[in-house]
Amino acid sequence: MAIKHMNTALPPPEVKRIIRKFHLCQKDIDGWFAVPTINPQPVRLSFEEIIANRQVDAVKVMWPFRGNKILNRSIRKIDLGIGCGRRCHTCLADASFLSSLFSLASLKRLLHLKWFLNMLDPERIRLGNTGDPSDHPELIKITKLLLYQTRFLDQRLRRRTKGKERHKLTIFTNYRPNGETQLTELLELAVKNRHRLSVTISLPLNRNDSVNERFVSYAKSKRQFFLKATKKLEIQSRHGCIRIQDIRRNMVFTTGRRLSKETISQKQRPVYLIESDRPIDYRDRGSVEMYLNPDALWFMVYSTIYESHTVRSYTPANPQNLSxxxxxxxxxHQQRPPKWPGGSQKEMYRDGDELLMAKAKLSGKKKRPVTYVK
Structure with a gap:
C-alpha cells in the first residue's frame, strides 16, 4: 500500500480518465509531485552525514519490478541523488537540498542484473535531470561502470544501424569551483570515449557572476578541452562531446521548468524570452516515460502549467499502479518500449494544440504557482 504524501502537482485529464476507467485505487497512488522528491529535505545536510547515513540501495528500489516485461527498454533518465545543492537553470525554481545518494556498491550489483539491464533504454542513458550527478563522489567510477555494462547495447545499436549510431551516455552537470578536479576527470573521460559519452556543463543564472568568471579562468587553463574566446563566444568547447549551456547570453528556454518574470528579475540580465504556456505542452500532455532516482522508480507524466508549474507530474511506480x-x-521523445501496453503518443489522435489551450483556459483552473528564488 502506498504511503500518502502532500500533492505538489495534479495528474492531467488523460491520467484521471485512465484511473477512473480501470478503477485504480487511491491507495495505490503515492501522491503527485511537481519534482520527484517524496520528502524534500528542509535543511542542508553535511556531505559527511549523507555519505555515512543516507546512501540508498539501488537494488532494493528496483527489486519490486524484477522480471516485469512492461519496463523492458524503458529507463533513460536517472539521477544518482535526491535533490541538488548546485542550482542550475533547469531546476532553479524548486531544487531541494541534497538528501541521499545511490551507493556505489548497490549500483555495481544492479548493473550486473540481467533483468535491470534489459530495462535500460537501447539508445541513450541520461544522468542529471532534477539533480546533479557531480554531487556523487564516485561519479567517475559510476560513469566507467555504465559505459562498461552497456557495451552490449552499443553493439546492438551498431549492428542495427550498420555502424552509424552508438549507444550514448549523456551527463548534465554544473560548474562549481570546488568541483574542478572531478570535472576535469569527467571531461578527460568524455574525450577518451567521445563516441559514447557526452558532458554538458551548465553555468548558473546568478545575480553575482563570480562563479561564471571562475569558469572562464578554469576554461582558459584547460586548453585541451576549450578554445580561445571569440567575439561571439567567451568560451567554446574544442570537442563535440563537451557542451556548455550559458543562459546568461542565450534565450531562456526551460525544459520542464517555468520561471516567472519576477524570479528572473532576481537573477542575471538580460533575458530575451520567458516561456510559460507553450502549445507543445498540450501536444505532449498525458504521455509518459520512466525516471529513476533513490526515492523511487517514477512515472513522469507530461502535463501543463495548469497541473504542475514544472509541466511534469510525477508519481512513484509500484506493481499495482504499473499495470x-x-x-x-x-x-x-523516446523510443517506445516493446511491451508498453499504452502504445505511443504518435499513435494517438489529439485535438489541435490551440484548442487544448483554449479548453484549459475556459475550465476555470488556475495556473500552478512558481516557487520564487531569493
Missing part, C-alpha cells in the same frame, strides 16, 4: 498507468501513451 494501469502503463496504459498511458509513451512519449514521443
Amino acid at each position: 494501469v498507468l502503463s496504459l498511458l501513451p509513451w512519449t514521443n
